[in-house]
Amino acid sequence: MIAYILKRLSIGIATLIVASIVVFSVLEIVPGDPAQLMLGMNATEDALAALREQMGLNQPLVMRYLDWAGGLLRGDFGQSFTYSSPVIDLIAERAAVSLPLAVIALVMSTAIAIPVGLFAASRRGKAGDAVAMGAAQFGVAVPNFWFALILIYVFAVWLRLVPAGGFPGWEAGLWAGVKALLLPAIALALPQAAILARVTRSALLEVLGEDYIRTARAKGMPRRSVLWRHALRNAMIPVLTILGLQFAFLLAGTIIIENVFYLPGLGRLVFQAITQRDLIVVEGVVMLLVASVIIVNVIVDLCYALVDPRLRTR
Incomplete structure (x- = not known):
């Protein structure tokens, strides 16, 4: 190990x-x-x-x-020419928005995708499978900014339950900050959940055809236990791979969503730095995002060993 x-x-x-x-x-x-x-x-x-x-x-x-x-x-990323401020301070300020947004979106995506993937795999070829995968295909095909506009119209303009954009800052209170991030997180989570659900279903279908699954069923183990205790764990490697890639995307690829909701996050900072030709900021933020992607991938590789003991001997 x-x-x-x-x-x-x-x-x-x-x-x-x-x-x-x-x-x-x-x-x-x-x-x-x-x-x-x-x-x-x-x-x-x-x-x-x-x-x-x-x-x-x-x-x-x-x-x-x-x-x-x-x-x-x-920890010295240089001095921003546009903002006349250390780049690390700008990154810390914007990461306080982008990081919670990515975490909330990833939790939502996982909470939706894994049950949907399990449901579809356990009903392969039936109506439930067709409906679940049809919805997932729709989620993959539709851009997240379209989801964002629909969510703004329904929940912010029509129902007036949440703000349409902007971020009040965490000093305004935990609920005020989370409330401002809910719609962007949902807009980011739905397309990612659709992708993850399809991967989960495919991985589970491959595992469900293995001999040890048939043996567990032959011994009279409940179907729910077979799915959750045996099939899902052995199907987690491709799921973990997609989760790692999705977190990296959610952290580094939110430029469109942050601009739609006018959120002061890392994606918007990069966009502004590019338009203002502040190369020092662009260089520092891109390097930080690259480092975060590499760190997440290393963590995912370590999680492989926890899921599959065979990898610990390699």
Whole structure:
């Protein structure tokens, strides 16, 4: 087990190093002078020289990368030119919105998808299976921003149960913050639940055909116990894979939803930084999101070993 954990951690660290090189290189391959790109064509030479000094553009390439990577390890992501604030402070402020939103959406998605997948797999070829998978196919096909607009019209405009957008801040109270995130979380969760339900059904159908499942049924074990105690656990590896990918998507890919609901999250921060040509912010946020995806994938790999003991010996 220890060897398995060390192997996965080493792969994650190596991937993170390669990703940092790629993210840093993006700034270097931007045509022209990065300082000129950020300040515009009308910038003075003094302003350009000051920004080049701030970004370390007057140093060799290798030294710039080492300084930047070392700063990341120390929690120093640089200084935002647009906001005149440390990038790490901007990320912490926006992550307080994006992270809870991703967690709520993932919990909703899982709570919907696994029971639906179990229901469909246990009724393969019957009307219940067709209805469940038809609804899942609809959820996959429809964009989440369409769900978002429908939810705003029904629950915010018509019923007036929740706000249509914006975020009051956690200082306004836990319920006020959660209430503002409910509609965006549902809009994000429904398409992801549809994907996860289909994967759960497929994995369960494969497991239900195994000999040990037939043996358990032959011994008179209740159908519910066979599904939950034996079939679901052995079908969890592909489900965990999709869960890991979905959390990474929910954390890093919420630009459209955050703009629809006017939420001050990481996705909106990246969008604003790109439009304002604040490359330091873009670089820092993208690196943080890449690191979060790698960390989630390492955690999923470790969960594989908990679900399937055979992997612990590899």
